[in-house]
Amino acid sequence: MGEFRRAYGAAPWHLLLLLGCFAVTGWIALRLAGEPTAGRMLLWFVGAAVAHDLVLFPAYAAVDRALRAGWGRGGSPSVLNHLRVPALGAGLLLLVYLPGILGLGDGTYASATGMAPRARVGQWLAVSAALFAASALVYVVRRLSRRAR
Known part of the structure; x- marks a missing residue:
């Protein structure tokens, strides 16, 4: 072995x-x-990889570096992780559901569901707020349990 x-x-x-x-x-x-649409799917996949590597990764790496620098040496990495996780969830939801959040995709959405599209910014903001609130609650519970020990 x-x-x-x-x-x-x-x-x-x-x-x-x-x-x-x-x-x-x-x-x-x-x-x-x-699939007749395989070429389009491949184009979207390659475009998403390029957009991630050239735009998104440098952007969220810079934000993370700024947070770590702003937090200073005395700050706990745990606090940053409790900010990173809900931010990642909110960002992924935004990327996946961006047309629905902005109320775009008239023909596609209407033909698939039979309903008129409407902007769902409020719902995305509510889910994002819930993610941050749940993360804050987990952080507080962890801090209190450590203090109790």
Whole structure:
């Protein structure tokens, strides 16, 4: 076992998991090969990867660095994590549901649901606020339980 780990660089379960991921990816690629919209899907996927790597990652890395610098050395990393997690959830919801949040997609939404689209900014803000409130509650409970010990 040690020789395999030394030669491969990781445990055997890592190789099995990686092979499983490649198998699932291959199966999806075969399923999409006959799709007439496969080219558009690939374009959106590549565009999303490029947009993430060139725009989003530098933006949220800069915000995180500014938060850490502003927090100072005396601040707890736990507090930052309780801000990062709900911010990530709110950001992902915004990215996934942006057309619905802004009330866009007239024809697509109406043909899929039979209802007229409307902006859902208030709902997104409410869910985001709930995420931050839940995170703050978890933080307070953790602090109180530590203080009690």
